[in-house]
Amino acid sequence: MKQHSFFESVCSYVDQAAKYTQYPAGLIEQIKQCNSVYQFNFPVKVKDKGYQVVTGYRVQHSHHRLPVKGGIRYSENVNEDEVKALAALMSYKCALVNVPFGGAKGGVRINAREYSDETLEAITRRYTAELIKKNFISPALDVPAPDYGTGAREMAWIADTYSTFRPDEINSIGCVTGKPLSLHGIKGRTEATGRGVFFGLREAVSVAEDMQKLGLTPGLDGKKVIVQGLGNVGYHAAKYLQEGGAIIIGIAEYNGGILDTTGLDVEEVFQHMQIHGSVMNFKNAKNIENSIELLEYECDILVPAALEEQITSENAPRIQAKIIGEAANGPITSDAEQILLEKGIMIIPDIYLNAGGVTVSYFEWLKNLSHVAFGRMDKRYEELNNNNIIRAVEETTGRQLSKASLDRLVIGPSEKDIVNSGLEETMVTAYYGIREIMLREETTNLRIACFVNALSKIAVAYMDRGIFP
Numbered sequence: 001m002k003q004h005s006f007f008e009s010v011c012s013y014v015d016q017a018a019k020y021t022q023y024p025a026g027l028i029e030q031i032k033q034c035n036s037v038y039q040f041n042f043p044v045k046v047k048d049k050g051y052q053v054v055t056g057y058r059v060q061h062s063h064h065r066l067p068v069k070g071g072i073r074y075s076e077n078v079n080e081d082e083v084k085a086l087a088a089l090m091s092y093k094c095a096l097v098n099v100p101f102g103g104a105k106g107g108v109r110i111n112a113r114e115y116s117d118e119t120l121e122a123i124t125r126r127y128t129a130e131l132i133k134k135n136f137i138s139p140a141l142d143v144p145a146p147d148y149g150t151g152a153r154e155m156a157w158i159a160d161t162y163s164t165f166r167p168d169e170i171n172s173i174g175c176v177t178g179k180p181l182s183l184h185g186i187k188g189r190t191e192a193t194g195r196g197v198f199f200g201l202r203e204a205v206s207v208a209e210d211m212q213k214l215g216l217t218p219g220l221d222g223k224k225v226i227v228q229g230l231g232n233v234g235y236h237a238a239k240y241l242q243e244g245g246a247i248i249i250g251i252a253e254y255n256g257g258i259l260d261t262t263g264l265d266v267e268e269v270f271q272h273m274q275i276h277g278s279v280m281n282f283k284n285a286k287n288i289e290n291s292i293e294l295l296e297y298e299c300d301i302l303v304p305a306a307l308e309e310q311i312t313s314e315n316a317p318r319i320q321a322k323i324i325g326e327a328a329n330g331p332i333t334s335d336a337e338q339i340l341l342e343k344g345i346m347i348i349p350d351i352y353l354n355a356g357g358v359t360v361s362y363f364e365w366l367k368n369l370s371h372v373a374f375g376r377m378d379k380r381y382e383e384l385n386n387n388n389i390i391r392a393v394e395e396t397t398g399r400q401l402s403k404a405s406l407d408r409l410v411i412g413p414s415e416k417d418i419v420n421s422g423l424e425e426t427m428v429t430a431y432y433g434i435r436e437i438m439l440r441e442e443t444t445n446l447r448i449a450c451f452v453n454a455l456s457k458i459a460v461a462y463m464d465r466g467i468f469p
C-alpha cells in the first residue's frame with residue numbers, strides 16, 4: 001500500500017470530512033491547496049567552516065482570513081511537503097478554535113544544535129530579511145511564531161530585524177508572536193500550548209460516558225501518562241498533567257527515555273536533562289535506550305509532543321495506550337490511525353489539542369495592535385468596584401469578611417489571569433463543539449469531527465466573500 005506523504009495525509013482528512021458536508025468539490029479543492037509556497041536559499045558564514053547554503057521555506061496555506069499565522073521550525077528534516085502539511089494544519093486549527101487567521105508555516109533546514117548562538121542569530125535575521133523582501137511577514141499579512149527548534153529568543157531576533165527594516169510601521173512589533181516580555185510578548189505564551197494540551201485532555205477524560213467505553217474512570221486523577229519530547233510543549237503539558245493528578249510514568253527524548261511506573265517528577269526530570277543533556281539515568285527510573293519503544297508501553301494516556309510521524313503502521317499494532325493526545329503536529333500517520341481506531345483507542349487530534357499556542361499568540365497580536373497590556377486599564381477599576389460591592393454586603397449583613405477573603409475577592413485580573421481564562425474558555429468550548437459533531441455524525445473519529453467543524457467555517461468564509469457564489 002502506498003504510504004501517504006504528510007501533506008497528502010492532511011488532504012485525505014479534508015476529503016473524509018467533506019463527505020459529511022454539501023460544499024462544492026471545487027471549493028473543497030481550493031481549501032485543500034496551499035495558496036503560496038516560497039522556498040529560498042541564502043548563504044551563512046560559519047566560524048572556522050566558511051560559507052554554507054541554508055534552505056528556508058514559508059508556506060501560506062489559506063488566505064480566507066489575514067494575517068496568516070504559523071510557527072517557524074528549525075530542523076534538518078524540514079522539507080516542502082512537511083511545511084505545506086503544517087501550514088494546512090494551521091488553517092484548520094485556527095478555524096476550529098475561532099482564531100481569525102489563515103494558516104501558514106515556516107522552516108529552516110538546519111540542525112540548530114550544530115550552530116553557535118551567533119550563527120543562529122545570523123541565520124534567523126537573514127531568514128527574516130528574505131521574508132520581508134517578498135512580503136511574507138508583516139502584522140497584517142503573515143505573523144510567524146515559535147515551533148520545533150525555535151523559541152522566544154528567535155522571535156526577538158525576528159521582531160528586531162523586521163522593525164529595523166520597517167521603522168515607521170506603528171504595529172511592527174506585531175509581525176511575530178511568542179516574543180519575550182521585554183519585546184511586548186504576552187504572559188502565558190511560553191506555556192500556552194502545553195497548558196492547552198492539559199485543558200483538552202482534562203475535558204476529554206471528564207466525560208464519564210466516553211471513559212466508560214475505554215474502561216477508564218472519569219477524571220485525570222491517577223491516570224498513567226507517557227510523554228514523548230520534553231521540549232516546550234511536552235514539558236509544560238507533562239507539568240500541568242502532573243499538577244492535575246495524573247502520574248507521569250514515562251518520558252522519551254531523542255537520545256533515550258525513562259520509565260518509572262510509580263511516577264516521575266517532571267520538574268526534577270527536566271532539571272536532570274538540563275544538567276546531563278539526557279533524561280537517562282534518572283533516579284530509580286529504568287532506561288529505555290531506543291526511546292521510541294516507550295510509546296508501546298502500557299499507559300492510559302500517551303502524549304507525543306516531539307515530531308510528526310512517530311506512530312506509523314509499523315508500531316501502531318503494539319501501542320497499548322487507551323487515549324493518545326496529539327500534542328505534536330501529525331505524530332500519527334493516516335495508515336496508523338486506522339489501526340489505532342480499530343483497536344478502540346481514542347485519539348485527540350493535534351488540530352484541537354495543541355491549539356493553545358496559536359490561541360495565546362492571537363492574544364499577543366491583539367495586545368501588540370492595541371499597544372497596551374491586558375488588565376492595565378481596568379485592573380484597579382475592577383478592584384475598586386469589587387471593594388464597593390463587598391463593603392455594601394458587609395454593611396447590609398453587619399458581618400465583616402476576613403482580610404484573606406477580602407484580598408482574594410477584591411483583586412482585579414492580571415494579564416496572565418486574562419490570558420489563561422481566555423485559553424481555558426477556548427479549549428473547553430471547542431472540545432464540546434467537536435464532541436457534538438462526533439455524536440451528530442455518529443462517528444467515533446474525533447479528527448474527522450474536527451475537520452468537519454474547521455472545513456465548514458473556512459468554506460463559509462470563502463462563500464461569504466463571494467468567490468464561490
Ligand code: NAD
Nearest residue numbers: 147148149193229230231232233253254306328329354357
Ligand atoms: P521543542 O523544540 O521545544 O521540543 C521538542 C522536544 O522533542 C525536544 O526536547 C527534542 O529534544 C525532543 N525530540 C526530538 N526528537 C525526538 C524523538 N525522536 N524522540 C523523543 N523526543 C524527541 O519543540 P516544541 O515547540 O515543544 O514542539 C513540539 C511539537 O509541538 C512539534 O510538533 C510542534 O509543531 C508542535 N507544536 C508546538 C507549538 C508551540 O507553541 N511551540 C504549538 C503547536 C504545536
